[in-house]
Amino acid sequence: MPLIELKQVKKNYLAGDVAITAVQDCSFSIERGELVVILGPSGAGKTTLLNLLGGMDSPSAGEILVHGEGIHAYSKRQLCEYRRLKVGFVFQFYNLVGNLTALENVELACQICPASLSPRETLEQVGLGDRLHSFPAQLSGGEQQRVAIARAIAKNPALLLCDEPTGALDSLTGQRIIALLQKNCLERGFTTVLITHNSVIAEVADKVIRVRNGTIQSISTNPHPKKAEEIAW
């Protein structure tokens, strides 16, 4: 059974008096351990889909099944629990707590997850073993993103969601980040969903979902995804 299933998901919201449909008629599924890239131009609805997957929002219609459970019907509290235990998020602008060191940022996430991994080890794994006690302000963009990833991974989530993780980074650093994500996905089996408008990144994915104007244009599987080191932009 697929880990995640979306069935005819529709999301619209009111902006003032205007009703905007962010996404509609979205249906796809994601298998365990897959690296999925959601591709699309700005305003296509990618972020909306990610938010729905991550339990940050509820669909207006349709079903979202995770592990067979319909999270579309979850209450706010249930969604919170879902996020807590099942989801790890990586943002474009890292969103680290500036007042905490790298280690503490990861610890922050770990302390609410009962099945979390060791923060220290996770940071070492992302290559920041010697920057444990640095503050985000003292870290470069790439290092900050790595901390963010470590934070997400340390939660030991079922699902890793990344919203334009390389958007704020130069191509070399970005490449390294993608490599990290891919490695984790392959070695640890974290199901990863990645949003980007950069079609080059889509080449490392197992599945690419193309989104345009709030609807899914195509879903294509990639039997031989490239290695992150092989791509460049």
Place this chain on the structure above:
Amino acid sequence: MLLKNTFLKIKKHLGRYLSLFIIIVVGVGFYAGVDAMVSSITRVAHGYYDEHRLMHVKIVSTMGLTGEDALALEALPGVAGAIPSYSLDVRSGRTTLRVHALEPLVNTVSLSAGRLPLSPQECLADERFYRVGDTIRLTDDSEGGLLDTTLSVVGVCRSVLYVSKEYGSTTVGNGRLDSFLFVPREAFSLPAFTEIYVLGDTRALTYSEAYARFSADLTEQITAIRGAREEARYQALSSEALAEITDSEDELAREQAAAEAALREARDELAAGEAELERTEAERLAEFAAAEATLSGAWETLNAALSAAALTRAQLPLALQALASQLAALQSQLEALPPDSPEYAACLAAIEGGQAQLEDLQSLQSTVETLTAQEQALADGRAAFERATEAAWQTLADAGTDLTARERELTDRLADATAQIEAARATLAEMPHPVWYVADRSAVVGYHELGSALSVVTAIAAVLPWLFILIALLMTSNSMARMITEERGELGTLASLGYRDGQIIFGYLVYVLTAASLGAVAGYFAGCRLIPPLIYSNFTFLLPPLRITFSLLTLCTLLLVTWLLMSGVTVVACRRALRQKPAALLRPLPPARGKQIFLERVGFLWNRLSFTWKVTLRNLFRYKKRALMTVLGVSGCASLLLVAFGLRDSMNGIAERQYGDMMRYNHLITLQEGAATDPALPELLLREGLQDPLFLHQSLCHLAQGDTPLDCYLVVPQDEGLFAGYYRLTSTLTGERITLGDGGVVVTRRLAKLYDLRQGDTLWVRDRAGARYALTVADVAENYAGHYLYLTGDLYERVFGEDPALNTIVALHRADDEPALAERLMASGLVLNVTFTSDALRAVEESTASLDGVVVLITFVASALAVVVLYNLTSINISERTRELATLKVLGFRDGESNTYIYREAWLLTAASIGVGLVLGFFLHRFIIGEIEAQAISLVRSVKWYSYLGAGLLTLVFSAIMQGVTYASIHKINMIESLKSVE
């Protein structure tokens, strides 16, 4: 367009605009309200006194006052009028009333219903207790001072002489005055005026410094002529009395002469009567003797005749009878005889002879009868005479006794009258000198208390509003700075579009100045409208209603000041932001650098802390400015609350300390003159169950030092041991208990402060006659109400040259019914007045209750401040950390956990702030107390422990409420919106 932007901004972030508005309202409102309050209330008091022409000085004399006294007073410069009047304390059942003469020129009444009385049967009564149409029957007018003792109430009023709800004390009834009456002057029938009211020439506001000086001057002037007037009165009374005595003496002499003359006449008459009686008696006796002699003679003749007839008197009737029968027999014989017979002739001759004998015998018999009758008559006559004579002598004797009695009576009465006249002379010789008592407006019951209340209010008004303004200023500046920082993006956009600095600043100025103007105006009116009535409503004084006045000048000044301050703050913040290049503004503000805080260096402590505590502590030090603002706002609130509660404690504390700790008797008895040595007194005390009575001498003396005249009580105890039990005096110099010694006098604290007295200094005291005496200060005692000098009997003797007259007793009583006890004591004739400590306590409590309004006000405003500040700070807190909070939400932090994340800091800060606030409040409280004490009453410095607790808890409560409110905000944070990247 910029303006439209501004207005949209206001609409969108109404919360921020409102909080700015509210801070300004509170700051300006409090300042304006408190300022208005002081002037309004002072104006009410002054207006009231002025309108009703309240006297400036009241003079009473122990021997009454006259029209000449009034004239003498009017002659003084500075005196506009001296009006003599009457007053009398009477009873009506259980109520004790003071009856005043209705004076049109001074102390006029404020009629609330009905009309003025026109005849002696009518009166004006106290509006608090009586209604038009009531009848008042006076049951005790022992002096006969009023013409009518049944009065009908034709009007009810308020009197400017009674400003407090407690009407003071009296020497009648149970000592407490219950109410007052006003009657026309003609209703009084007293021999002299009981008081003179003096009105002076001044425009000074009552309770002001200028007025105090004026009052002192006037009193001085009056005191200067006092001696002369007292002497004049003495002379007048003296000569009046002497004239009366002389008249009485003359009359006595006259009456005496008349009576004696009458008695003499009577005596003469008596003597004459006696003489007359004697003469008559002798005459009649002589007559009787003569008659008896005649009678004896006749008897002798008769007896001779009888003896010639050889008969006794007794035999005579028999002989007569025998003879008669003989004759009858002879007669019959004769008849039996022939007429010519010799026997007939013999018989006839015998008959004739016998007849002749019979006739003789008969005449003898008749003579006997006659003489016997005569004798009887004589005897009767004599007896009657003797009886009559005896009666006449008796009458004369009675008259004599009567006369003697009358003479004795006359002597007695003469002696009596003479004695009375002597006594009158003696009394005249001992007549005391009249004494004038000159009192200023403190004779008005409640005048002082009102003054004190005003001082407290003024002192607070001088200090607190500034604190508010300071806080308000800080808050608003912070708020504006925050807003500008947050909107840097917009500033950058506008700048990049080409708007000049001035235009951009203008936009913000509109924002802030509209808030400021609306706030200032609203605050001003709200403050002026709400605060004075609030404070005033708690005043337990009988004053006319408060008129709220608004001053355009004040409003404009406040508005101007607010504008300047707000503009200044905004412009400074804007310019700081606009100094940066637009591009920099457009970039998000780099988050504050995370840094190691000092505490981290302390390894073992830091490692012990749980993770969340580390976060909390770091955050605290990271956002220093915000932490400082919180501390300021919350500690400000806590300190204000402490000041409010502390003031209450201090004011209540007076009563407790003075009448509970210090003066430990529960009642004070003022004795009538000479009662101290009266043998009935100890009995009375025993009977009423008064324990451990301490006799003392207490008198009012005048301090003649510097330019602050003062009256204080001089207290000299009889027994120093008992004294220490009843008066627990603590030295302000050493903190130890004071024991009276002969070395000097103990003065009370405020007195020492006013005259700057230290141990060893000399204090000059003036007695009633004006003579000055020097006293050495031995110690200064803690005291809260009134001024006292304590000294030993020996010292008193040494200084004043006489024994202190014991005229007061302090003791403990166990009675449940205090008024009844007072009545009984006063009915004994030995007691002039009884004052109960419980009454004094109540009076103090009442006057401090007046200041409840102030406490409530401060509490309320402090709370408002706390709420606004905390709201402001926590909302800023939230808005700054939205992104952080959103991240936490995404990470899966529950709302409660996110809450804790933020609020642990808030709680820590609040706790620290409360601590700071309480300390700050402590000093602020001390400062305000100092200000108040400089003006008026003494206050207890210490604050109760539960006041600290209350202030702290209340602040905590507000914090809690605020957190509750902002919890909702956290809950509402939209993760998605908050985490939107800056595109």
